Amino acid sequence: MKKLFACLLVGALLAGPAHAQVEPIDGIAAVVDEDVVLRSELDRAIANIRSQYVGREDQLPPAAVLERQVAERLVLLKLQVARARDTGVRVGDQEVDQAIAAIAGQNGATTQQLVAQLAADGLDFEQFRDSVREELMIQHLRNRFAQSEIAVTDAEVDAALQAQAGGGQQYHIAHILVGLPEGATPEQINTAQQKIEGIKALLDRGEMNFAAAAVRYSDSPNALEGGDLGWRGRNEIPSAFSQLVAEMSPGEVTAPIRGPSGFQLVQLVDARDGSQAGTQMATQVRASHILIRTAEGTDPAEARAEADTLHARLVGGASFEELARTQSQDTSSQANGGDLGWFMPQEYGPEFATVLAGLRDGELSQPFQTPAGWHIVKLTGTREADIGDQSRRAQVREMLGRRKLEDRWERFVREMRNEAYVDLRASAPDDDAQAD
Incomplete structure (x- = not known):
């Protein structure tokens, strides 16, 4: 386990x-x-x-x-x-x-x-x-x-697909972040720059490996994982250092880079051929759903109660297709009896994927909530398939959006931290990364 x-x-x-x-x-x-x-x-x-x-x-x-x-x-x-x-x-x-x-x-x-x-x-x-x-x-x-x-343009998707078709390289990278608040003062910028330069000096002298330095000094949420960012295609790497990474050797660390979140050091851990030639097999599911929306002004409790009532009717033997046609508020699937066709489990969001992972073919879910509202899902099939261009584009779009979200969300959380009243009563050690 x-x-x-x-x-x-x-x-x-x-x-x-x-x-x-x-x-x-x-x-x-x-x-x-x-x-x-x-x-x-x-x-x-x-x-x-x-x-x-x-x-x-x-x-x-x-x-x-x-x-x-x-x-x-x-x-x-x-x-x-x-x-x-x-x-x-x-x-x-x-x-x-x-x-x-x-x-x-x-x-x-x-x-x-x-x-x-x-x-x-x-x-x-x-x-x-x-x-x-x-x-x-x-x-x-x-x-x-x-x-x-977060928005991903068609041009960005096209570029990512072209890189995949051309067998573009993939890079395993890690980073150390010294964060800066929005509207940082010159003094804050100077202090952060001195800290990142001190960390780089420790690495250059071999006094600490990159993962240990990330654990000790990084302000990133993944600090305790050694700053590991995993494998990424070049198009998935922030433009501020994608060119640098492409020219680095495994183990090499960049000079300090100033980005929107602060100063960073980036290490290329490894590189590999990212070619995706041949068929691309993936698990697809087919499912139907009934949606009760929770739009602005809608009482969430009423929406939940309506979903519970519909679920009870389904358990009692009511036709899923008929209820979807008459009760579902998803106009795109309503006429088809709620049928969503074949799709990748993550295509409709993590909540959908989590629920589908717990169902067997033919099984009905309990009502569950997503940002769109309350759903009841029936899993009607599972298959291994060579995903077509449309599914591949959807996958790439989701991947690019996830990478964009990482940086935006990190800044959003840091802003929450800066605006909050926080009194840390745990010990706060002196930072020893300043000395060269």
Whole structure:
């Protein structure tokens, strides 16, 4: 069950208890607007991080630095959940149950087996549920943000497809970010520049490897993963350093780069041929759905109640196709009895994909919520297919949008952090990255 927490679940890893022997300590580690991070929460989160580095403890920063890094993650988690609540994001028990069932299913287990495994690992299931609920709320908030802020042009899709057809290179990259707030003062810019230059000097002298420096000094949310950004095509790399990366050798690190989020160091970890010649097989699903929209001015409770009523009628034997034609508010599929045709599971968003992953062919879902409203889905088929141009373009568009979202979302979260009242009561170590 090692993959249990990779599905949703930075928040679950951070917030859930690590081992039974970790005793909660009363006290407040941070005040975040009107919320708090308890000392016991912070200690459990640190213990979880340490458990992931068993045998590699030398890669972790000093205890005080690790405490600061993890405390910042918990602060950002609190801020995102609070913003989601303030903007009307709600996640019901059924949606949480479906997400947990999907997590269990992806790991070849039932929900009951997952509960037993969590207990064997000393993890509290109710706290796990709460963490899943919070991560789903943040997902909904990100989806709303993406819909309003992120656009991918046809020209960008064409360029990405051309690069794939030409067998363009792919690059495994990592980064270290020294963040700057919006409207940074000259003093803040100078301090950040000195810090990034100090980190680069440490790397050049061989006093620290890149991953360890990222864990210790980076302001990026992926700092504790060594700044790893994974494999990307050149078109997926921010234009500020895509040309540099293309000319680098594995292991090489750029000079400091000033970007919209602050100063960065980028390392090329490895490179490979990205050719996608031949057929491209993928898993497709066919499903039908009924949608009850939750537009502006609509009472969410009424929409949920209507979806629950329709689900009860379906369980009682009503025709899915007939109800979709007469009750669904999705005009594009209504006339077809709710049939969405064959599509990639992620094509209609992560909520759809999560629910579909937990269904068998012919099975009906419980009502679940997306930014569009409340859905009931029936999975009617699954197949392996050579995806056509339309599906390939949709995949590429989603991939480009996800990459754009990463940087925009990171800035959005940093703005929330800068605007919030945060009192960190954990120790704050001196930064030793300034010396050359």
